[in-house]
Amino acid sequence: MRKSTVFLSFTGINAALFAIMLAHAAMSQDAARALEERRAEMVRELMLTDLCIFTEARYTRNPSMADFHAPFQDHPGALEHFPSGSLVSPPSPGAYPPVPARLHERPR
Amino acid sequence: MNAPVNRHRNILDFALSSLIRRKAKNLSLLFVYTLIVFVIASLIFFVHALKREAALLLEGAPGIVVQKMMAGRHDLIPVEYAREVEKMRGVRKVTPRYWGYYYDRAFGANYTLMVPEAGRPRPGSVFIGSGVAENQRVKAGDFITFGAHDGLPLLLTVERIFPAESELVAADLVLMDMPDFQSMFGMPEGRATDLAVTVANPRELATVARKVAGRFPDSRPIMKSEILRTYDAIFDWRGGMMVVVLGVALISFIIFAWDKATGLSADERREIGILKSVGWETSDVLLLKFWEGAVISMTAFLAGVLLAYGHVFFFSAALFAHALKGWSVLYPEFRLVPAADGYQLSVLFFLSVLPYTVATIVPAWLAATVDPDAAMRS
Amino acid sequence: MIELTDVTKTFNAGLESRFTAVDGVSLAIEPGKVTVLKGPSGSGKTTLLSLIGCMSRPTSGRITLRGMRTGFLPDGDPPAGFDISSLPERFLTEIRRTGFGFIFQQFGLVKGITALENVMLPAYPAGEDMSGIRNRAIGLMGLFDLNRHADAKVDWLSGGELQRVAIARALINDPSTIIADEPTAHLDSKLSREFMEVAGRLNQDGKTVIIASHDPIVFDSPLVDTVVEMRDGRVTATEKRA
DSSP states (O other), X not given: OOXXXXXXXXXXXXXXXXXXXXXXXXXXXXXXXXXXXXXXXXXXXXXXXXXXXXXXXXXXXXXXXXXXXXXXSSOTTOOOOTTHHHXXXXXXXXXXXXXXXXXXXXXX | OOHHHHHHHHHHHHHHHHHHHTHHHHHHHHHHHHHHHHHHHHHHHHHHHHHHHHHHHGGGSOSEEEEEEETTEEEOEETHHHHHHHHXXXXXXXXXXXXXXXXXXXXXXXXXXXXXXXXXXXXTEEEEOHHXXXXXXXOTTOEXXXXXXXXXXXEEEEEEEOOGGGHHHHTTEEEOOHHHHHHHHOOOTTEESEEEEEESSGGGHHHHHHHHHHHOTTEXXXXXXXXXXXXXXXTOTTSHHHHHHHHHHHHHHHHHHHHHHTOOOHHHHHHXXXXXXXXOOHHHHHHHHHHHHHHHHHHHHHHHHXXXXXXXXXXXXXXXXXXXXXXOSSOOOOXXXXXXXXXXXXXXXXXXXXXXXXXXXXXHXXXXXXXXHHHHHO | OEEEEEEEEEESTTSTTOEEEEEEEXXXXXXXXXXXXXXXXXXXXXXXXXXXXXXXXXXXXXXXXXSOOOTTOTTOOOTTOEEOTTOOHHHHHHHHHXXXXXXXXXXXXXXXXXXXXXXXXXXXXXXXXXXXXXXXXXXXXXXXXXXXXXXXXXXXXXXXXXXXXXXXXXXXXXXXXXXXESTTTTSOHXXXXXXXXXXXXXXXXXXXXXXXXXXXXXXXXXXXXEEEEEETTEEEEEEEOO
């Protein structure tokens, strides 16, 4: 068989698989709706705030509850948890709403 | 069959012939190229699917979580704060959350112990996540023992195990009743871990948060938008390991293109001379070079992406598990719902296919425009 | 009919290493005849061949083609022929591909691919179906007794076999003119005479044959109709036989 036939067929199959892949993703999402509803229900009931991905430290298990100094709460020289520490970042400083002005006045 | 199609196919045949002639070099190039695309595409699929799940699931997270700070550390929050916050305008309900971490020395894993608001287990029983069950190797009806805060062991019956499909949110959970929780942690009366605030109008979140912070200066309100933003930034391309992976990929693509772009070997130049002398036009030669580049890059891209999809969604991103696990003993199996991010895949396509194909054509340009007369003299 | 009028080809014009390979040559190649360019190396034979065969353009002078069937003049050319000196490359390439078949001194075959693929190569870009090209190539190789080498890589063939592959390749597009540059340089006497026989056969089929050579087996052959002697880029003598 001609080389170009082999190559074009091979590429054609790959391209078809690619299209099937995209369709598969779309279909899977439809099929998984019930499952995702169940999980979301659990999150609502238990009032959870984070996915359970990295369980080795406080600030990696609940990154949204941690802040920038959380990794150092144990000890300033504590070992950084790798690789989760470099993959998850705590909420940005916007989590702290600006402090109201009157607090700058100290009662004497 | 019309002429243009034939022309392309004939030239493609010769391009394949040329590639096969340097079989070892081109095969190893193809292998490495595919590998790089595979890694990047796996990351794209994995991160996109994870972020999608996070966005869907954490929609149900509390509107505001109020923490108390003491000496720069997270401290337990007085439950009276809840009563005051509930009175604020815009707040519908405030629920104290009782949860904490328990490190099980025997099994080397961290669990999250929690008292749910509704549907609590009976005293002495626990509902556990599938990750805990696997870690402790227990099934429903078995006993597990925890070390309480006073040093004494606490014996608990496993009443229910959450299904594996809930792993992503509940893998490390241990739900128990309040008396057992107090035995475990000995939290002082009137204290909770933090407060979950339900706000009537989601647009008022920031306002309410500011009010809480104003009323309780030692508190730290965390809004749902921040919770969600954490997961937007997870696996951020600018962070730590991702920079390394992306950097390696970029450098690899540059190397591939550079190898091509730094010009043709004497052999290749001679061949182009021959082609021109037997009647190939410059455009024919460039088409040949285009096909040579496209064959490799297209194959690498399609194969890499397809393999990546299979890896992430049919094999639970097994290759990443090792890299991501770190110190975690308890680790979910990533059974993610398949999702494809068209934008990022397109970027990957342009990054991987275009530069290489162009780099194959450009150096040939000069050689291709040379007078065929040179071939007569070679 | 190919007519050259006061054609000059200078290389590296304007530089110190300026070199005039062909100097004011006027020549008429008659169709259907065997013409030999005779002269020592450095006499400009190769350059002249490449000019005649539309592989390069003259620095000055005119080259006119008459009676060559080309794709862009399907109704035949104007009576005075057309001047190729200023044609754009695309047309020049088309003339070259359909009108001329080249046999180079070093054969100029692509290493690492089969003899058959080498023969088919010139026809690839024209848009013909591959099976048609292949059949024609096999037929040509059969003419020169090369069929058993069809799928052999050219790296393994002997000098004579390479010579015949080169000839077959020159014929794949059925050109009206065959141009050969020192074809017998790497051949022994027996193979050289065989080559001249092949040239004669092609001539009998109606093809114009132009050979550049300083080999007596070539220019003394009875098949030759015209001998053009060259020296230092100029034509010194023209001998018409028969």
